[in-house]
């Protein structure tokens with residue numbers, strides 16, 4: 001083997017002779033490597049995001065939610081006065097909390113959308129009837145005051161706790177604590193305010209991805225007494241009424257290993273009370289976690305393939321240029337052969353050139369790849385300005401803005417290695433064809 | 447008297463489609479060490495073909511070529527490369543320098559391909575410098591071929607041919623592209639190398655140039671037609 005350093009030096013020199021050409025050829029690899037790193041980073045970011053959201057639901061939790069059943073026939077839909085009765089019942093709660101030994105705790109909640117008012121300020125809030133456990137179970141923290149207590153539940157007091165978003169919206173200048181908020185014509189005294197919290201994963205049921213920032217929490221019993229189970233909606237000139245006893249029961253299971261078996265038991269138990277209607281869903285965060293892992297694999301394969309294709313295109317570009325270079329330098333090859341170069345020497349010369357080309361492209365690509373989070377931030381700004389403008393936060397745009405690419409450390413050497421490999425694979429044929437030229441004919445080449 | 451090289455009944459066929467062209471049809475010549483041979487003959491008579499075989503750039507179809515005591519006609523491609531690198535120095539009509547290399551780098555090229563790829567150390571660098579000075583280019587080491595005249599380029603080629611200290615110098619019309627003054631200078635240089643003991647085999651069309659050699663060989667239709675000074 002000739003001195004490797006010297007060979008690389010010669011290769012670099014030849015490449016520098018045609019700076020523009022070498023640069024353009026390199027671009028293919030640069031973008032290929034960049035996209036490998038970027039795609040993996042986005043995939044990783046997305047999966048971490050999904051994982052965090054799922055974990056926020058609680059790894060030892062099982063969530064049972066009421067689901068509005070699909071309308072069975074059109075004639076019912078046309079009837080304006082029709083009370084739709086569905087969802088979880090208080091008997092379900094009793095069943096789940098009493099009969100399953102692995103259930104440590106069961107927390108029922110009821111949700112309603114209602115207009116709330118403080119003085120002249122008004123907003124639409126999610127009123128959540130809940131118990132003291134709700135706070136911990138949803139990883140909420142208090143910013144001020146206290147949360148709903150057992151005493152509140154027993155005595156059905158008219159107190160409420162505001163989510164930070166609600167507090168900011170309703171009370172701009174006054175301290176909300178001790179003030180009273182008007183919900184459905186009744187006044188509730190504010191006893192606490194929670195800190196802001198990120199939305200959790202979409203878990204199906206009546207709500208996709210729970211936002212915690214426009215909530216008002218009141219005692220479950222107070223809600224039942226004051227608002228009842230019936231929710232009447234008179235918007236858009238039509239009339240619809242729904243009767244739901246509980247929207248959600250969150251169950252805390254004794255330990256992680258018991259979650260899956262318990263989920264099966266819960267499904268079976270509920271089946272007894274809901275034979276006719278499919279009006280609830282059982283969400284197991286652990287299952288979601290597994291799904292997230294599977295989706296991640298698919299994601300990586302798809303994104304990886306796209307990146308691989310761009311790398312192959314880059315490789316073809318290199319091969320194309322190297323073939324042209326070999327033709328162009330046929331005479332030089334003849335001269336070297338006449339002066340004693342073996343076929344192997346010529347192969348190595350051109351192969352080294354290709355590898356240096358691909359390797360430098362790879363290196364630049366890795367540097368670019370490192371800037372993926374920055375590039376992505378820029379992309380977000382542009383996207384927000386031109387695409388999501390005004391239309392409000394759609395589910396997609398929200399996912400997009402919450403997505404933070406995480407560079408996978410192993411993807412850096414991987415992508416660089418692939419670029420060098422591409423250099424070898426696509427450089428071999430041109431180099432071999434250079435080496436196999438007949439010396440006499442090569443010398444005669446003009 | 448030892449022989450630098452010897453060809454025995456050398457034949458070379460080229461295939462032109464299905465028809466073989468007989469470029470050499472049985473050539474036998476002995477080249478004693480220190481010889482200076484001029485090969486002459488009409489165009490297409492096989493001079494370059496013979497020189498290419500002597501230069502181990504190709505293998506004969508039939509016959510033997512013995513150089514440094516070994517039969518080249520049976521050698522592998524790598525062995526031929528080694529022979530070219532160690533035993534033979536080439537000088538071409540069109541100089542054949544590598545355009546992107548400087549004078550110094552051009553002279554250096556054969557050194558890169560020495561057996562075992564030894565390092566090019568200070569000793570070798572000194573030799574390159576000396577050779578450049580020998581051919582009168584000591585001041586132009588970092589010039590590139592396009593910055594040099596034809597005569598200067600041919601001198602670089604001569605220095606390059608000498609760098610691995612070969613026994614035999616092969617020159618195919620070395621002065622074919624040069625004016626008579628430069629031609630004279632190049633011939634002076636070859637004569638000096640010959641006086642120092644190197645075997646030179648040169649193809650030329652010019653009787654005046656051929657006359658400077660020790661021997662003249664005339665070729666016709668792939669055969670030796672005669673030897674000596676101007677046999678009519």
Ligand SMILES: Nc1ncnc2c1ncn2[C@@H]1O[C@H](COP(=O)(O)OP(=O)(O)OP(=O)(O)O)[C@@H](O)[C@H]1O
Nearest residue numbers: 460461462467469488489490491492493494495496
């Ligand atoms: N690669 C080849 N393929 C086919 N025929 C060839 C090849 N090389 C040489 N020939 C033929 O061999 C014969 C000898 O060619 P060669 O080049 O040796 O002649 P030459 O004596 O050097 O001529 P010139 O004085 O014009 O250089 C010619 O007829 C030529 O056409």
Ligand SMILES: [Mg+2]
Nearest residue numbers: 493494495618
């Ligand atoms: Mg010729």
